[in-house]
Amino acid sequence: MKKTIYVLLLAISITACKNESKQEPSKAAEAVEAETMTTSIYPEAITKVFNAHGGIDTWNKMQSLSFSIAKPTGIEKTTKNLITRAELIDTPTYTQGFDGEILWVNEKDGNAYRGKPKFYKGLMFYFYGMPFVFGDDGVDYKETEPLVFEGKTYPGILISYEAGVGESSDDQYKIFYDAETGQMEWLAYTVTFGKSEGSPDFHFIRYNNWQTVNGLVLPKSVDWYNYENNLPTEKRNTVEFTDVMLSEKAPDQAMFTMPEGAKVID
Known part of the structure:
Protein backbone atom coordinates (compact mmCIF):
# COMPACT_ATOMS: atom_id res chain seq x y z
CA MET A 1 0.00 0.00 0.00
CA LYS A 2 2.81 2.40 0.96
CA LYS A 3 4.55 1.56 -2.31
CA THR A 4 1.37 2.35 -4.26
CA ILE A 5 1.01 5.71 -2.50
CA TYR A 6 4.67 6.53 -3.16
CA VAL A 7 4.30 5.77 -6.86
CA LEU A 8 1.14 7.88 -7.03
CA LEU A 9 2.83 10.86 -5.32
CA LEU A 10 5.83 10.53 -7.62
CA ALA A 11 3.56 10.61 -10.67
CA ILE A 12 1.78 13.71 -9.38
CA SER A 13 5.11 15.39 -8.69
CA ILE A 14 6.43 14.64 -12.19
CA THR A 15 3.21 15.92 -13.77
CA ALA A 16 3.40 19.13 -11.73
CA CYS A 17 7.00 19.68 -12.80
CA LYS A 18 6.06 19.17 -16.43
CA ASN A 19 3.22 21.67 -16.14
CA GLU A 20 5.51 24.17 -14.42
CA SER A 21 8.15 23.79 -17.12
CA LYS A 22 5.49 24.40 -19.76
CA GLN A 23 4.22 27.55 -18.03
CA GLU A 24 7.59 29.23 -17.49
CA PRO A 25 8.37 29.86 -21.19
CA SER A 26 4.85 31.24 -21.60
CA LYS A 27 5.41 33.78 -18.80
CA ALA A 28 8.79 34.70 -20.24
CA ALA A 29 7.22 35.22 -23.66
CA GLU A 30 4.56 37.43 -22.12
CA ALA A 31 7.24 39.54 -20.42
CA VAL A 32 9.14 39.99 -23.69
CA GLU A 33 5.91 40.86 -25.46
CA ALA A 34 5.06 43.46 -22.83
CA GLU A 35 8.51 45.07 -23.16
CA THR A 36 8.31 45.32 -26.93
CA MET A 37 4.64 46.23 -27.24
CA THR A 38 5.18 49.99 -26.99
CA THR A 39 7.90 50.32 -29.59
CA SER A 40 6.35 47.79 -31.98
CA ILE A 41 3.38 50.07 -32.67
CA TYR A 42 5.69 52.57 -34.41
CA PRO A 43 7.19 52.25 -37.89
CA GLU A 44 10.80 51.15 -38.13
CA ALA A 45 12.22 54.55 -39.15
CA ILE A 46 10.74 56.57 -36.27
CA THR A 47 11.59 53.77 -33.84
CA LYS A 48 15.21 54.05 -34.97
CA VAL A 49 15.13 57.77 -34.18
CA PHE A 50 13.47 57.19 -30.78
CA ASN A 51 16.08 54.56 -29.88
CA ALA A 52 18.95 56.87 -30.84
CA HIS A 53 17.64 59.32 -28.22
CA GLY A 54 17.14 56.86 -25.38
CA GLY A 55 13.90 55.13 -26.35
CA ILE A 56 10.22 56.03 -26.32
CA ASP A 57 9.60 53.63 -23.41
CA THR A 58 12.03 55.59 -21.24
CA TRP A 59 10.38 58.87 -22.25
CA ASN A 60 6.95 57.49 -21.35
CA LYS A 61 8.13 56.83 -17.79
CA MET A 62 8.85 60.53 -17.26
CA GLN A 63 6.17 62.75 -15.72
CA SER A 64 7.74 66.18 -15.39
CA LEU A 65 10.02 68.37 -17.51
CA SER A 66 11.32 71.89 -17.02
CA PHE A 67 13.76 74.09 -18.93
CA SER A 68 14.71 77.76 -19.25
CA ILE A 69 15.30 80.04 -22.24
CA ALA A 70 17.01 83.44 -22.15
CA LYS A 71 14.78 86.11 -23.68
CA PRO A 72 15.37 89.89 -24.08
CA THR A 73 13.02 90.51 -21.15
CA GLY A 74 14.69 87.90 -18.94
CA ILE A 75 14.56 84.16 -18.26
CA GLU A 76 11.51 82.24 -19.43
CA LYS A 77 11.01 78.99 -17.49
CA THR A 78 8.66 76.27 -18.69
CA THR A 79 7.42 73.48 -16.42
CA LYS A 80 5.38 70.66 -17.96
CA ASN A 81 3.41 67.70 -16.68
CA LEU A 82 4.21 65.17 -19.40
CA ILE A 83 1.14 63.06 -18.65
CA THR A 84 -1.63 65.68 -18.41
CA ARG A 85 0.29 68.29 -20.49
CA ALA A 86 -0.49 70.93 -17.86
CA GLU A 87 2.02 73.77 -18.29
CA LEU A 88 3.44 76.82 -16.55
CA ILE A 89 5.49 79.43 -18.43
CA ASP A 90 6.97 81.95 -16.00
CA THR A 91 8.71 85.16 -17.15
CA PRO A 92 9.63 88.47 -15.45
CA THR A 93 6.60 90.22 -17.00
CA TYR A 94 3.88 87.55 -17.04
CA THR A 95 2.98 83.97 -16.20
CA GLN A 96 1.00 81.76 -18.54
CA GLY A 97 -0.59 78.59 -17.25
CA PHE A 98 -2.68 75.66 -18.38
CA ASP A 99 -4.11 73.30 -15.78
CA GLY A 100 -5.26 70.70 -18.30
CA GLU A 101 -8.54 72.50 -18.99
CA ILE A 102 -8.21 76.25 -18.39
CA LEU A 103 -5.65 78.47 -20.15
CA TRP A 104 -4.81 81.65 -18.25
CA VAL A 105 -2.40 84.59 -18.22
CA ASN A 106 -1.30 86.58 -15.19
CA GLU A 107 0.31 89.94 -16.00
CA LYS A 108 2.99 91.23 -13.60
CA ASP A 109 3.62 94.76 -12.34
CA GLY A 110 1.25 96.37 -14.82
CA ASN A 111 2.97 94.85 -17.87
CA ALA A 112 0.37 94.23 -20.58
CA TYR A 113 0.70 90.82 -22.22
CA ARG A 114 0.47 91.20 -25.99
CA GLY A 115 1.30 87.67 -27.05
CA TYR A 128 12.20 70.90 -27.05
CA GLY A 129 10.55 67.49 -26.67
CA MET A 130 11.80 66.30 -30.06
CA PRO A 131 11.68 63.57 -31.21
CA PHE A 132 9.50 62.07 -28.47
CA VAL A 133 6.48 64.34 -28.95
CA PHE A 134 5.92 62.41 -32.18
CA GLY A 135 5.08 59.37 -30.09
CA ASP A 136 1.72 60.92 -29.11
CA ASP A 137 -1.62 59.43 -30.11
CA GLY A 138 -3.20 60.48 -33.40
CA VAL A 139 0.09 60.76 -35.32
CA ASP A 140 0.59 59.38 -38.85
CA TYR A 141 4.02 58.57 -40.29
CA LYS A 142 5.12 58.38 -43.92
CA GLU A 143 8.46 58.25 -45.66
CA THR A 144 9.32 61.51 -47.42
CA GLU A 145 12.11 62.53 -49.74
CA PRO A 146 15.44 63.10 -47.97
CA LEU A 147 17.01 66.44 -47.21
CA VAL A 148 20.38 67.17 -48.79
CA PHE A 149 22.34 69.87 -46.98
CA GLU A 150 26.01 70.73 -47.48
CA GLY A 151 26.59 67.47 -49.33
CA LYS A 152 25.05 65.18 -46.71
CA THR A 153 21.78 63.28 -47.24
CA TYR A 154 19.33 62.90 -44.36
CA PRO A 155 16.43 60.40 -44.66
CA GLY A 156 13.04 61.92 -43.87
CA ILE A 157 9.80 61.04 -42.09
CA LEU A 158 6.63 63.04 -42.77
CA ILE A 159 4.45 63.47 -39.68
CA SER A 160 0.82 64.53 -39.84
CA TYR A 161 -2.14 64.41 -37.47
CA GLU A 162 -5.60 62.98 -37.45
CA ALA A 163 -8.40 65.56 -37.68
CA GLY A 164 -9.12 67.25 -34.35
CA VAL A 165 -5.77 66.41 -32.73
CA GLY A 166 -4.31 69.49 -31.01
CA GLU A 167 -4.93 73.15 -31.78
CA SER A 168 -3.63 72.85 -35.37
CA SER A 169 -4.21 69.36 -36.71
CA ASP A 170 -3.36 70.57 -40.25
CA ASP A 171 0.25 71.19 -39.21
CA GLN A 172 2.82 68.95 -40.84
CA TYR A 173 6.32 68.09 -39.70
CA LYS A 174 9.31 66.37 -41.22
CA ILE A 175 12.09 64.76 -39.24
CA PHE A 176 15.40 64.31 -41.02
CA TYR A 177 17.89 62.02 -39.30
CA ASP A 178 21.39 60.61 -39.61
CA ALA A 179 21.14 57.42 -41.66
CA GLU A 180 23.81 55.63 -39.62
CA THR A 181 23.09 56.68 -36.05
CA GLY A 182 19.37 57.45 -36.30
CA GLN A 183 19.90 60.70 -34.41
CA MET A 184 17.57 63.54 -35.35
CA GLU A 185 19.31 66.33 -37.29
CA TRP A 186 16.58 68.58 -38.73
CA LEU A 187 12.95 69.50 -38.18
CA ALA A 188 10.81 71.04 -40.92
CA TYR A 189 7.37 72.33 -39.90
CA THR A 190 4.41 74.27 -41.24
CA VAL A 191 2.39 76.86 -39.31
CA THR A 192 -1.38 76.68 -39.75
CA PHE A 193 -2.59 78.16 -36.44
CA GLY A 194 -5.43 80.61 -37.09
CA LYS A 195 -5.60 79.68 -40.78
CA SER A 196 -8.48 77.96 -42.54
CA GLU A 197 -6.23 75.55 -44.42
CA GLY A 198 -2.77 74.01 -44.39
CA SER A 199 0.38 75.89 -45.34
CA PRO A 200 2.77 74.75 -48.10
CA ASP A 201 5.75 76.54 -46.50
CA PHE A 202 8.13 74.56 -44.30
CA HIS A 203 10.29 76.30 -41.70
CA PHE A 204 13.55 74.65 -40.61
CA ILE A 205 15.27 74.01 -37.28
CA ARG A 206 18.62 72.27 -37.03
CA TYR A 207 19.14 69.89 -34.09
CA ASN A 208 22.87 69.29 -33.80
CA ASN A 209 23.65 70.07 -30.17
CA TRP A 210 22.39 67.45 -27.71
CA GLN A 211 22.68 66.67 -24.01
CA THR A 212 21.81 63.54 -22.01
CA VAL A 213 19.28 64.07 -19.23
CA ASN A 214 18.10 61.15 -17.12
CA GLY A 215 18.98 58.66 -19.86
CA LEU A 216 17.40 60.61 -22.73
CA VAL A 217 19.20 62.62 -25.43
CA LEU A 218 17.50 66.04 -25.55
CA PRO A 219 18.39 69.38 -27.19
CA LYS A 220 20.97 71.63 -25.56
CA SER A 221 20.36 74.26 -28.24
CA VAL A 222 18.67 74.48 -31.64
CA ASP A 223 19.31 76.68 -34.67
CA TRP A 224 16.51 78.29 -36.64
CA TYR A 225 17.38 78.60 -40.34
CA ASN A 226 16.19 80.86 -43.10
CA TYR A 227 14.60 78.92 -45.93
CA GLU A 228 13.90 79.18 -49.63
CA ASN A 229 11.84 76.82 -51.81
CA ASN A 230 11.20 74.64 -48.75
CA LEU A 231 14.92 74.13 -48.13
CA PRO A 232 17.14 75.57 -45.38
CA THR A 233 19.67 78.22 -46.43
CA GLU A 234 21.68 79.90 -43.64
CA LYS A 235 21.40 80.00 -39.85
CA ARG A 236 19.19 82.78 -38.49
CA ASN A 237 19.42 82.44 -34.69
CA THR A 238 20.12 79.99 -31.88
CA VAL A 239 17.92 79.15 -28.89
CA GLU A 240 19.67 77.57 -25.90
CA PHE A 241 17.94 75.46 -23.24
CA THR A 242 19.33 75.61 -19.69
CA ASP A 243 18.45 74.29 -16.21
CA VAL A 244 16.85 71.19 -17.73
CA MET A 245 15.08 68.85 -15.30
CA LEU A 246 13.42 65.57 -16.29
CA SER A 247 11.84 63.32 -13.68
CA GLU A 248 9.58 60.32 -13.18
CA LYS A 249 7.90 62.30 -10.39
CA ALA A 250 4.90 64.41 -11.37
CA PRO A 251 5.00 68.16 -10.62
CA ASP A 252 2.66 69.60 -7.99
CA GLN A 253 -0.66 70.22 -9.73
CA ALA A 254 -1.21 73.34 -7.60
CA MET A 255 1.46 75.22 -9.57
CA PHE A 256 -0.76 75.14 -12.67
CA THR A 257 -3.84 76.54 -10.90
CA MET A 258 -4.96 79.99 -12.03
CA PRO A 259 -4.09 82.62 -9.38
CA GLU A 260 -6.41 85.38 -8.28
CA GLY A 261 -6.40 88.28 -10.71
CA ALA A 262 -5.33 86.21 -13.74
CA LYS A 263 -7.26 86.31 -17.02
CA VAL A 264 -8.93 83.27 -18.52
CA ILE A 265 -8.12 82.80 -22.22
CA ASP A 266 -11.16 81.59 -24.15
Whole structure:
Protein backbone atom coordinates (compact mmCIF):
# COMPACT_ATOMS: atom_id res chain seq x y z
CA MET A 1 0.00 0.00 0.00
CA LYS A 2 2.81 2.40 0.96
CA LYS A 3 4.55 1.56 -2.31
CA THR A 4 1.37 2.35 -4.26
CA ILE A 5 1.01 5.71 -2.50
CA TYR A 6 4.67 6.53 -3.16
CA VAL A 7 4.30 5.77 -6.86
CA LEU A 8 1.14 7.88 -7.03
CA LEU A 9 2.83 10.86 -5.32
CA LEU A 10 5.83 10.53 -7.62
CA ALA A 11 3.56 10.61 -10.67
CA ILE A 12 1.78 13.71 -9.38
CA SER A 13 5.11 15.39 -8.69
CA ILE A 14 6.43 14.64 -12.19
CA THR A 15 3.21 15.92 -13.77
CA ALA A 16 3.40 19.13 -11.73
CA CYS A 17 7.00 19.68 -12.80
CA LYS A 18 6.06 19.17 -16.43
CA ASN A 19 3.22 21.67 -16.14
CA GLU A 20 5.51 24.17 -14.42
CA SER A 21 8.15 23.79 -17.12
CA LYS A 22 5.49 24.40 -19.76
CA GLN A 23 4.22 27.55 -18.03
CA GLU A 24 7.59 29.23 -17.49
CA PRO A 25 8.37 29.86 -21.19
CA SER A 26 4.85 31.24 -21.60
CA LYS A 27 5.41 33.78 -18.80
CA ALA A 28 8.79 34.70 -20.24
CA ALA A 29 7.22 35.22 -23.66
CA GLU A 30 4.56 37.43 -22.12
CA ALA A 31 7.24 39.54 -20.42
CA VAL A 32 9.14 39.99 -23.69
CA GLU A 33 5.91 40.86 -25.46
CA ALA A 34 5.06 43.46 -22.83
CA GLU A 35 8.51 45.07 -23.16
CA THR A 36 8.31 45.32 -26.93
CA MET A 37 4.64 46.23 -27.24
CA THR A 38 5.18 49.99 -26.99
CA THR A 39 7.90 50.32 -29.59
CA SER A 40 6.35 47.79 -31.98
CA ILE A 41 3.38 50.07 -32.67
CA TYR A 42 5.69 52.57 -34.41
CA PRO A 43 7.19 52.25 -37.89
CA GLU A 44 10.80 51.15 -38.13
CA ALA A 45 12.22 54.55 -39.15
CA ILE A 46 10.74 56.57 -36.27
CA THR A 47 11.59 53.77 -33.84
CA LYS A 48 15.21 54.05 -34.97
CA VAL A 49 15.13 57.77 -34.18
CA PHE A 50 13.47 57.19 -30.78
CA ASN A 51 16.08 54.56 -29.88
CA ALA A 52 18.95 56.87 -30.84
CA HIS A 53 17.64 59.32 -28.22
CA GLY A 54 17.14 56.86 -25.38
CA GLY A 55 13.90 55.13 -26.35
CA ILE A 56 10.22 56.03 -26.32
CA ASP A 57 9.60 53.63 -23.41
CA THR A 58 12.03 55.59 -21.24
CA TRP A 59 10.38 58.87 -22.25
CA ASN A 60 6.95 57.49 -21.35
CA LYS A 61 8.13 56.83 -17.79
CA MET A 62 8.85 60.53 -17.26
CA GLN A 63 6.17 62.75 -15.72
CA SER A 64 7.74 66.18 -15.39
CA LEU A 65 10.02 68.37 -17.51
CA SER A 66 11.32 71.89 -17.02
CA PHE A 67 13.76 74.09 -18.93
CA SER A 68 14.71 77.76 -19.25
CA ILE A 69 15.30 80.04 -22.24
CA ALA A 70 17.01 83.44 -22.15
CA LYS A 71 14.78 86.11 -23.68
CA PRO A 72 15.37 89.89 -24.08
CA THR A 73 13.02 90.51 -21.15
CA GLY A 74 14.69 87.90 -18.94
CA ILE A 75 14.56 84.16 -18.26
CA GLU A 76 11.51 82.24 -19.43
CA LYS A 77 11.01 78.99 -17.49
CA THR A 78 8.66 76.27 -18.69
CA THR A 79 7.42 73.48 -16.42
CA LYS A 80 5.38 70.66 -17.96
CA ASN A 81 3.41 67.70 -16.68
CA LEU A 82 4.21 65.17 -19.40
CA ILE A 83 1.14 63.06 -18.65
CA THR A 84 -1.63 65.68 -18.41
CA ARG A 85 0.29 68.29 -20.49
CA ALA A 86 -0.49 70.93 -17.86
CA GLU A 87 2.02 73.77 -18.29
CA LEU A 88 3.44 76.82 -16.55
CA ILE A 89 5.49 79.43 -18.43
CA ASP A 90 6.97 81.95 -16.00
CA THR A 91 8.71 85.16 -17.15
CA PRO A 92 9.63 88.47 -15.45
CA THR A 93 6.60 90.22 -17.00
CA TYR A 94 3.88 87.55 -17.04
CA THR A 95 2.98 83.97 -16.20
CA GLN A 96 1.00 81.76 -18.54
CA GLY A 97 -0.59 78.59 -17.25
CA PHE A 98 -2.68 75.66 -18.38
CA ASP A 99 -4.11 73.30 -15.78
CA GLY A 100 -5.26 70.70 -18.30
CA GLU A 101 -8.54 72.50 -18.99
CA ILE A 102 -8.21 76.25 -18.39
CA LEU A 103 -5.65 78.47 -20.15
CA TRP A 104 -4.81 81.65 -18.25
CA VAL A 105 -2.40 84.59 -18.22
CA ASN A 106 -1.30 86.58 -15.19
CA GLU A 107 0.31 89.94 -16.00
CA LYS A 108 2.99 91.23 -13.60
CA ASP A 109 3.62 94.76 -12.34
CA GLY A 110 1.25 96.37 -14.82
CA ASN A 111 2.97 94.85 -17.87
CA ALA A 112 0.37 94.23 -20.58
CA TYR A 113 0.70 90.82 -22.22
CA ARG A 114 0.47 91.20 -25.99
CA GLY A 115 1.30 87.67 -27.05
CA LYS A 116 -0.88 84.87 -28.38
CA PRO A 117 -1.48 82.49 -25.46
CA LYS A 118 -3.21 79.76 -27.48
CA PHE A 119 -0.45 79.76 -30.07
CA TYR A 120 2.34 79.83 -27.51
CA LYS A 121 0.85 77.15 -25.23
CA GLY A 122 3.10 74.12 -25.57
CA LEU A 123 5.05 75.64 -28.46
CA MET A 124 8.56 75.63 -26.98
CA PHE A 125 7.88 72.37 -25.18
CA TYR A 126 7.01 70.84 -28.53
CA PHE A 127 10.25 71.99 -30.12
CA TYR A 128 12.20 70.90 -27.05
CA GLY A 129 10.55 67.49 -26.67
CA MET A 130 11.80 66.30 -30.06
CA PRO A 131 11.68 63.57 -31.21
CA PHE A 132 9.50 62.07 -28.47
CA VAL A 133 6.48 64.34 -28.95
CA PHE A 134 5.92 62.41 -32.18
CA GLY A 135 5.08 59.37 -30.09
CA ASP A 136 1.72 60.92 -29.11
CA ASP A 137 -1.62 59.43 -30.11
CA GLY A 138 -3.20 60.48 -33.40
CA VAL A 139 0.09 60.76 -35.32
CA ASP A 140 0.59 59.38 -38.85
CA TYR A 141 4.02 58.57 -40.29
CA LYS A 142 5.12 58.38 -43.92
CA GLU A 143 8.46 58.25 -45.66
CA THR A 144 9.32 61.51 -47.42
CA GLU A 145 12.11 62.53 -49.74
CA PRO A 146 15.44 63.10 -47.97
CA LEU A 147 17.01 66.44 -47.21
CA VAL A 148 20.38 67.17 -48.79
CA PHE A 149 22.34 69.87 -46.98
CA GLU A 150 26.01 70.73 -47.48
CA GLY A 151 26.59 67.47 -49.33
CA LYS A 152 25.05 65.18 -46.71
CA THR A 153 21.78 63.28 -47.24
CA TYR A 154 19.33 62.90 -44.36
CA PRO A 155 16.43 60.40 -44.66
CA GLY A 156 13.04 61.92 -43.87
CA ILE A 157 9.80 61.04 -42.09
CA LEU A 158 6.63 63.04 -42.77
CA ILE A 159 4.45 63.47 -39.68
CA SER A 160 0.82 64.53 -39.84
CA TYR A 161 -2.14 64.41 -37.47
CA GLU A 162 -5.60 62.98 -37.45
CA ALA A 163 -8.40 65.56 -37.68
CA GLY A 164 -9.12 67.25 -34.35
CA VAL A 165 -5.77 66.41 -32.73
CA GLY A 166 -4.31 69.49 -31.01
CA GLU A 167 -4.93 73.15 -31.78
CA SER A 168 -3.63 72.85 -35.37
CA SER A 169 -4.21 69.36 -36.71
CA ASP A 170 -3.36 70.57 -40.25
CA ASP A 171 0.25 71.19 -39.21
CA GLN A 172 2.82 68.95 -40.84
CA TYR A 173 6.32 68.09 -39.70
CA LYS A 174 9.31 66.37 -41.22
CA ILE A 175 12.09 64.76 -39.24
CA PHE A 176 15.40 64.31 -41.02
CA TYR A 177 17.89 62.02 -39.30
CA ASP A 178 21.39 60.61 -39.61
CA ALA A 179 21.14 57.42 -41.66
CA GLU A 180 23.81 55.63 -39.62
CA THR A 181 23.09 56.68 -36.05
CA GLY A 182 19.37 57.45 -36.30
CA GLN A 183 19.90 60.70 -34.41
CA MET A 184 17.57 63.54 -35.35
CA GLU A 185 19.31 66.33 -37.29
CA TRP A 186 16.58 68.58 -38.73
CA LEU A 187 12.95 69.50 -38.18
CA ALA A 188 10.81 71.04 -40.92
CA TYR A 189 7.37 72.33 -39.90
CA THR A 190 4.41 74.27 -41.24
CA VAL A 191 2.39 76.86 -39.31
CA THR A 192 -1.38 76.68 -39.75
CA PHE A 193 -2.59 78.16 -36.44
CA GLY A 194 -5.43 80.61 -37.09
CA LYS A 195 -5.60 79.68 -40.78
CA SER A 196 -8.48 77.96 -42.54
CA GLU A 197 -6.23 75.55 -44.42
CA GLY A 198 -2.77 74.01 -44.39
CA SER A 199 0.38 75.89 -45.34
CA PRO A 200 2.77 74.75 -48.10
CA ASP A 201 5.75 76.54 -46.50
CA PHE A 202 8.13 74.56 -44.30
CA HIS A 203 10.29 76.30 -41.70
CA PHE A 204 13.55 74.65 -40.61
CA ILE A 205 15.27 74.01 -37.28
CA ARG A 206 18.62 72.27 -37.03
CA TYR A 207 19.14 69.89 -34.09
CA ASN A 208 22.87 69.29 -33.80
CA ASN A 209 23.65 70.07 -30.17
CA TRP A 210 22.39 67.45 -27.71
CA GLN A 211 22.68 66.67 -24.01
CA THR A 212 21.81 63.54 -22.01
CA VAL A 213 19.28 64.07 -19.23
CA ASN A 214 18.10 61.15 -17.12
CA GLY A 215 18.98 58.66 -19.86
CA LEU A 216 17.40 60.61 -22.73
CA VAL A 217 19.20 62.62 -25.43
CA LEU A 218 17.50 66.04 -25.55
CA PRO A 219 18.39 69.38 -27.19
CA LYS A 220 20.97 71.63 -25.56
CA SER A 221 20.36 74.26 -28.24
CA VAL A 222 18.67 74.48 -31.64
CA ASP A 223 19.31 76.68 -34.67
CA TRP A 224 16.51 78.29 -36.64
CA TYR A 225 17.38 78.60 -40.34
CA ASN A 226 16.19 80.86 -43.10
CA TYR A 227 14.60 78.92 -45.93
CA GLU A 228 13.90 79.18 -49.63
CA ASN A 229 11.84 76.82 -51.81
CA ASN A 230 11.20 74.64 -48.75
CA LEU A 231 14.92 74.13 -48.13
CA PRO A 232 17.14 75.57 -45.38
CA THR A 233 19.67 78.22 -46.43
CA GLU A 234 21.68 79.90 -43.64
CA LYS A 235 21.40 80.00 -39.85
CA ARG A 236 19.19 82.78 -38.49
CA ASN A 237 19.42 82.44 -34.69
CA THR A 238 20.12 79.99 -31.88
CA VAL A 239 17.92 79.15 -28.89
CA GLU A 240 19.67 77.57 -25.90
CA PHE A 241 17.94 75.46 -23.24
CA THR A 242 19.33 75.61 -19.69
CA ASP A 243 18.45 74.29 -16.21
CA VAL A 244 16.85 71.19 -17.73
CA MET A 245 15.08 68.85 -15.30
CA LEU A 246 13.42 65.57 -16.29
CA SER A 247 11.84 63.32 -13.68
CA GLU A 248 9.58 60.32 -13.18
CA LYS A 249 7.90 62.30 -10.39
CA ALA A 250 4.90 64.41 -11.37
CA PRO A 251 5.00 68.16 -10.62
CA ASP A 252 2.66 69.60 -7.99
CA GLN A 253 -0.66 70.22 -9.73
CA ALA A 254 -1.21 73.34 -7.60
CA MET A 255 1.46 75.22 -9.57
CA PHE A 256 -0.76 75.14 -12.67
CA THR A 257 -3.84 76.54 -10.90
CA MET A 258 -4.96 79.99 -12.03
CA PRO A 259 -4.09 82.62 -9.38
CA GLU A 260 -6.41 85.38 -8.28
CA GLY A 261 -6.40 88.28 -10.71
CA ALA A 262 -5.33 86.21 -13.74
CA LYS A 263 -7.26 86.31 -17.02
CA VAL A 264 -8.93 83.27 -18.52
CA ILE A 265 -8.12 82.80 -22.22
CA ASP A 266 -11.16 81.59 -24.15
